[in-house]
């Protein structure tokens with residue numbers, strides 16, 4: 001039976017999966033600035049091409065952050081089966097975030113210890129990328145051994161810049177038609193959401209910069225100026241006492257994880273006021289001035305039950321309340337970035353196929369979840385117009401972006417198995433060869 005052959009073939013590829021994951025971690029595709037993007041695409045193409053994948057290198061020319069020094073390279077590899085049918089696409093981002101402090105392992109060493117592979121991007125999401133590649137390779141090999149012609153096609157993409165919005169990656173590819181529904185019918189994004197969970201989508205995002213304005217004066221005579229930092233203090237107090245309790249009361253029917261994200265949230269990403277921080281090396285005192293500008297960046301995450309207009313109106317109303325209480329209060333709100341929430345239906349083909357495969361491989365029911373933060377599904381949904389898309393991958397969500405990030409070998413093996421069995425169902429492969 002094809003499914004037995006897949007299990008055996010995968011079993012034999014455990015070492016190959018480890019080696020591939022390590023090789024990918026050892027390419028430091030840091031974003032920003034966007035290092036080694038071509039190198040990682042080349043390593044993947046060199047592996048996939050000899051196996052019959054048609055490999056396209058796509059540079060997101062002119063996209064956000066694309067430059068001669070840091071070109072935004074993407075790889076789209078397609079394996080065309082012998083018979084016509086649907087295309088199942090696995091999309092992984094190849095970029096990783098900065099390492100930060102607190103590591104006890106080499107962040108780009110790919111060290112294997114006690115069944116875990118360590119490194120920046122191990123969990124998010126080079127482990128998922130490697131698992132999807134091994135899943136496709138095992139499926140193709142098992143079909144050949146069984147004498148079953150592959151129906152439809154398998155696609156693997158490794159894309160840039162997910163960590164900084166995906167504009168040089170999936171957004172660009174979607175604009176070029178790579179995710180149009182006549183070309184691709186099913187998408188699995190192997191982001192780290194845990195091997196027994198299916199992620200249906202994500203909450204929405206609105207980022208904005210809020211600036212309060214005052215008037216500069218001598219610090220010894222603050223009454224002659226207007227302090228923009230004190231203005232901002234009033235804004236922060238209003239956020240603290242009015243807005244945050246309101247957001248905590250807005251809950252959602254979306255199955256968002258973790259629990260704390262089942263409501264609207266707001267983070268203040270940064271605050272800057274007054275004189276700029278001195279250049280490194282300057283050891284003099286700062287000068288005494290009343291600050292005339294103060295800025296914060298807010299990161300508002302919203303629910304499928306809320307509209308973006310509502311989210312924006314809430315902030316405007318808050319600023320107007322502060323204005324009513326303070327003389328000389330001036331402000332500006334500059335929207336920076338917005339993403340609508342996205343959620344695939346629970347009965348979409350890709351959801352049911354992966355849920356069935358999880359039940360088969362792990363003997364348990366899949367849990368449906370929604371991600372607190374966005375990922376590339378937003379572009380596949382809105383630009384690509386493809387609704388049949390989920391995130392499903394081996395890494396543990398909470399380890400993403402942490403020091404000593406790791407991915408479990410057994411988790412990767414199991415989720416590769418799930419991906420291969422889901423492919424059998426989605427491509428409608430017969431489990432036995434036709435009697436000839």
Ligand SMILES: [Zn+2]
Pocket residue numbers: 093124125162191192
């Ligand atoms: Zn990721």
